[in-house]
Amino acid sequence: MHTKAKSSAIKHGSPFSRAVIWILLIVVAIIQIFPLVWLLDFSLASSTEMFTNGLLIIPEKFRFDNYVKAFVDGNFLWYLKNSFLINVLAVVIVVLVSFMAAFAITRMHWKMSGLVKMILLMGMMIPIHATLLPNYKIYSTINMTDTMWSLLIPYVAFSMPQALFLMTGFLESIPKSLEEAAVIDGCGIFRVVFGIDMPMMKPSIATVSIMTFLNNWNEFMMASTYLSSDKWKTLPFSVLEFTGEYSSNYAAQFAVMALTAAPAVIVYIILNKQITKGVALGAVKG
Amino acid sequence: MKKMYSNKAVIAVLVGPGLLLFAFAVLAPIILSIYYGFTNSTGMGSYDFVGMKNYKELIHDEAFFISIRNSALLALGFICIQHPIAMVTAYILDRLGGRAEHFFRCVFFIPNVISVAVIAYLWKFIYNPDFGLLNNIIKFFGGEGKVNWLGQDIAIWSVLIVLIWHGFGWGMLIYYTGIKNIDPTLYEAASIDGAGSVQTFFGITLPLMKPVIQVNVTMALISALKQMETVYLLTNGGPGNATQFTANYLYQQAFRAFKYGYGNAIGVVFIILCVVLTVITNKVFEDRDLKEEKKLNKISMRKEAI
Known part of the structure; x- marks a missing residue:
């Protein structure tokens, strides 16, 4: 019973407030996790590929030798x-x-x-x-x-x-x-x-x-x-x-x-x- | 039974290891620090006693005061930026339920389990002027993206951002636990009364979270004062002393500038500062709690009288 009441604002709230809540959660999640995604991405590239203007690189081939x-x-x-x-x-x-x-x-x-x-x-x-x-x-x-x-x-x-x-x-x-x-x-x-x-x-x-x-x-x-x-x-x-x-x-x-x-x-x-x-x-x- | 529970030898065996460890790893170094704080030791060879000279020097040491200021800034950053976001996020998370709650909780906390060594070097790269993530983000949105993030003027803010980011999950988790401990029937009552999310947050969650906020604020203050590792690897206090923190400064003085005696004197002052800050924050919050209890008692007494 009480879980229903608790989540009411999120599941049954107005579409606007639900959107605000999800945007907030996702923005915080991106701030917390994106630097780590970036780390993982660059770790699979080659050093020369890093000088790019994009946020993430798609490496020509995955450089697992970095890990070796x-x-x-x-x-x-x-x-x-x-x-x-x-x-x-x-x-x-x-x-x-x-x-x-x-x-x-x-x-x-x-x-x-x-x-x-x-x-x-x-x-x-x-x-x-x-x-x-x-x-x-x-x-x-x-x-x-x-x-x-x-x-x-x-x-x-x-x-x-x-x-x-x-x-x-x-x-x-x-x-x-x-x-x-x-x-x-x-x-x-x-x-x-x-x-x-x-x-x-x-x-x-x-x-x-x-x-x-x-x-x-x-x-x-x-x-x-x-x-x-x-x-x-x-x-x-x-x-x-x-x-x-x-x-x-x-x-x-x-x-x-x-x-x-x-x-x-x-x-x-x-x-x-x-x-x-x-x-x-x-x-x-x- | 009583005899067995007051056997002195048994007590000694049980507490002995703990006390020995404390004496060897905590007490002895403090005493040694007090001793060396009165000398001009370089860390090697002979040295002389110089009385209060180190402490007199410290009073006029600008770097030391910059360290204290930086700690204060960090504490403010924790309390004014990290905590409000952490609390609101925790509140939303609690009402989310199910897999999403689990997922986001995990994501928010992950940076916290990663070694400071990795975090510091990672952020060095993020701040890198040539291929750093931050400048690339600025370029992505059409800016020039040539900011020197660890330069003289803004280095301290860049350092604060890293610390606030890294500690976010910890603060969030403590608020989250506090919120989980709130009696759900209160929320039911609120929703029956037609209160919205925002009203419920300010009317129920925030007031009931007071003890948790106190714990969190205390920890923020103390960890801001004790900060060392991230700064040591990210900027080592530089450029100049712009991002200096007390622990890093005393380490530098002792092992880089070979002023071991002076470093120890800073250490003594540092310990005193930490103890005093802990005692004061505990006292302040205790007194408040007592006052509030009295108020509550009065209210309930009045109600009974009616």
Whole structure:
């Protein structure tokens, strides 16, 4: 019933208002998506074809060799593997660490819990980029630059506050009765934490995972500050390094950009519903 | 049961990793920044303590104030341009329903999942004076199309456009979620009363969206202040310091101009600015909420009295 009422203005409104609504939607959609269409189009052309006065080019023949260059010389697979590994690890650690802390803060009885929660949440206010200079010093002093840890640790540390915030909120809404029953049955505390409570946290674990992934997947400031060799460089470096190497081959640059953007866009389109839900939950409560 | 839940060792095991991470990755760098902020370190070799010299220099540093101004401009751009469009789009989207709703929501959000590295280089090409998309669009409509988009005078506006464009999906999605949470019976009541789309938007959606608007505005302000990555790749603050932002400036000072001590001093001020801005916006919105609650209480009390 209510969906009918809701969409009435759009389906049964005057033709004029319906036209206005559709024009608005389509204009915004074009503004958002056309630059990407343009990117894709130029990535299939040759560099000489680009100096045109038209908006899009119809290439004489599709230049898939641009993509071959991007794939091979952009170090695409290696960087993709690094990005994937580091981000998956970051998600797992963020979920574990923030869930454990959230449990201690909301369920356990101790005096400092409020203070500890406040301190951990304060991380949300600190601008990441202000820590670039001192962290570079710290990491080079203890020989941690150019290792996976120099990315993993700050990624986890800066995703943790929001994760903790979401998880304490969610944990408070779960009734304690199940836990109490488990304790009476003789469960130890760690069984309660990981065996009873953690499975019930699935929705907030999903949200935290999505937020952490989105936040860190495209990060490159820390990566370009703390890393020097190719060993742990992440996906954005495909673009950053390739454009330097192929500075005059514009078409190949377009191809590497399209290729680098592809994994995130494809995953987003497939998991559209879950990601929308996750982002919304995380942002509104965060 | 009680004993088990107040076991100190267990608590330490559970909170320990989080606190350690915080201390190592957040607290330690802040302390180190405060320390180096008082020195003339170049980043390498020995250095001396110079007291407040860096901070005194900062007060007279034009580039720093340009950065703050640019952040303010960006915040205004988010709030005055991006948010109104995002909210209206979200409102329409919500009433669209079905596949079209799903499709447009997806399209609007896609730029947001693409790496800043790609976005920055893509827009460099869009602004390219020779074969850039923007000049070609101007030519397409009969103009001359020889605008130097990243030149001194208009570079900051070009940068703002990229940031507003890239963040649009995010803002839209948050408004969209807020709108989805509005009780549909309110819309039914409005449509029975014969309210049109525009009336419903201003009469029901907008007032009920207040908390969501507050969240979104807070995030816009803070992300405008924290902006770095797009600018770093698109213009690196140039030409001159025309598109400078604080984070980019402190990075440049430390690693390009080798004024590591000065860069850290900017970092300290930057952290303070971010904390103060967060606290103030939260306070302002909290006070407003309290006042409004009181008003509502009064109204309902009066109604009861009647």
